[in-house]
Amino acid sequence: MARANRVGNPREDYGARMTQLVRVHNFGVSSDGYAAGDGQSLERPFGHADPMALMSWAGATASWPNRTDPGGSRGLEDYLVRDFHRNVGAEVMGRNKFGPQRGPWTDHDWQGWWGDEPPFHTPVLVMTHHPRPSFTLGDTTFHFVGGEPAEVLERALEAAGGRDVRLGGGAESIRQFLDAGLVDTLHVAVAPVELGAGSRWWSSPDDLLDRYHRDVVPGSGGVVHHLFWRD
């Protein structure tokens, strides 16, 4: 999905010359291949999984946005955390990342898990077959869009204004784009925890090697980072 970048900015161009990429970043999965547990609810966005067990490597970095004390590492994993927002112009997420509701939208007071200042700072396209008006919180605007992955991506690329599109998850949503051949790069962090059940991401980190190059990089606390890209 690499395409000509019509937005000129010498500093941004250093990292994204001529292409508009579709990227997956900081996507945490268990050692047995689940990105979330069973039983999502308002109280447990990740079901029976502990999101901190999946993402503790990120929380230990200096650039982790929820950090309240000054410390934190500025080694390899800080590069991975920093890159999350670099040159991203829009995010696409599945509706289960946006909230635990299913079916038609009956409660418009629910505006996601993130409070008054969501951490996206771009348009966010929430994939759902049920219509709902767009709304804005802080500098993030949420749109609710139906259609096939290729149609959703077309809208996201336009909303991104020449910058990249991040696929924010969950697993099922990203898999739809993968199966349609629409993903350029992925960063998947495999944590040393087993979930046994939940939202299936892959059967093995080798699943994508028929389509992608890969770097495997050891991280902190037993995490292993898998970086995928294609020609």
Place this chain on the structure above:
Amino acid sequence: MARANRVGNPREDYGARMTQLVRVHNFGVSSDGYAAGDGQSLERPFGHADPMALMSWAGATASWPNRTDPGGSRGLEDYLVRDFHRNVGAEVMGRNKFGPQRGPWTDHDWQGWWGDEPPFHTPVLVMTHHPRPSFTLGDTTFHFVGGEPAEVLERALEAAGGRDVRLGGGAESIRQFLDAGLVDTLHVAVAPVELGAGSRWWSSPDDLLDRYHRDVVPGSGGVVHHLFWRD
């Protein structure tokens, strides 16, 4: 040298909240610890060293700015290359990085190695005891400054407008800032080539462990990346 960042930008803040850092990036050295060879000249900026042998890992990435064909890896080393410009507001370099001349500036036609569009896009402070007027090429302005490292850094931090300062080398220049305790993070890429002599950077990659944390990350073609940070 971490200090309060007075420039507010939600997107930038993700990676640089509250601090203005002094950083070394993509600094290539030989396996025996030299950052350049002997005998610098107009024709050979790195003396008897081949800069491509030191930096081939960077040239193989998709984000390498001198790349003319579309390919290139988007794995680990692409993160390192992309990060070179992120949130940098000024560069400090030694005069030997700027040119092969020594002593007073007699030829003002010499404006560095980089042609009409230098790749810095920020103020650049060239350390020299010999005065010379500032000049601008493209969106890079070169200033020529004397004084101790702490004084030079004070000017660079001001010129950076709240963003970070990159120390661009060469080895002798960065060592002055290291010895004065002024460097926050370093990325040093150790290439599998021996130079035998030249501009000495360190006797061993372990030299800095009394003052810095370190991640050691294997790269492509036998390169080893050392990422240093301090509390």
